[in-house]
Amino acid sequence: MLRIITYGDERLTKRASVVADIDRIIVEFAEALTEAMHQGNGIGLAGPQVGELKRLFVCHVTGDVPRVFINPEIIQTSPTQVTYEEGCLSIPGIYADVVRPEAVTVQAWNEKGRPFKLDAEGVLARVVQHEIDHLNGVLFLDHLSEKKRERLVKLYTKRAESECASSSQPLRR
Numbered sequence: 001m002l003r004i005i006t007y008g009d010e011r012l013t014k015r016a017s018v019v020a021d022i023d024r025i026i027v028e029f030a031e032a033l034t035e036a037m038h039q040g041n042g043i044g045l046a047g048p049q050v051g052e053l054k055r056l057f058v059c060h061v062t063g064d065v066p067r068v069f070i071n072p073e074i075i076q077t078s079p080t081q082v083t084y085e086e087g088c089l090s091i092p093g094i095y096a097d098v099v100r101p102e103a104v105t106v107q108a109w110n111e112k113g114r115p116f117k118l119d120a121e122g123v124l125a126r127v128v129q130h131e132i133d134h135l136n137g138v139l140f141l142d143h144l145s146e147k148k149r150e151r152l153v154k155l156y157t158k159r160a161e162s163e164c165a166s167s168s169q170p171l172r173r
């Protein structure tokens with residue numbers, strides 16, 4: 001099982017590289033990524049979130065099929081922006097309202113090596129934008145005001161520290 005890395009790991013701030021070949025290794029990686037996303041009850045997961053700095057993400061939004069996006073590019077965005085609450089498997093327990101375009105057109109390759117274009121709106125558009133950000137080393141917190149980001153980072157760090165402290169307690173049988 002792939003391990004999801006969390007906030008503070010510097011790989012989450014790096015730009016991922018283009019996938020040169022959609023070979024068996026990439027297909028198997030996309031499958032493992034999908035499994036890790038489902039396991040974490042997430043609706044999207046990008047390569048860098050498991051420490052693989054490759055331009056690839058998967059998503060599975062309610063009412064839709066699971067999808068794989070390799071070397072995705074947003075080629076069009078709607079002028080209308082909407083607010084939607086986001087979370088991230090790499091920043092567990094933290095949520096915030098983020099403003100982004102309501103709809104996007106994305107171009108990518110699928111796991112069969114075929115190029116496709118998708119008009120996404122609603123939650124799917126949101127996930128696509130959030131995951132492409134991961135490929136560029138950007139987290140949803142980076143879209144917030146400095147004040148709000150600092151407050152959430154403090155909250156996250158505090159919780160992570162207290163979880164760490166409680167897990168270091170001796171186990172009782």
Ligand code: NI
Nearest residue numbers: 087088089090
């Ligand atoms: Ni995320």
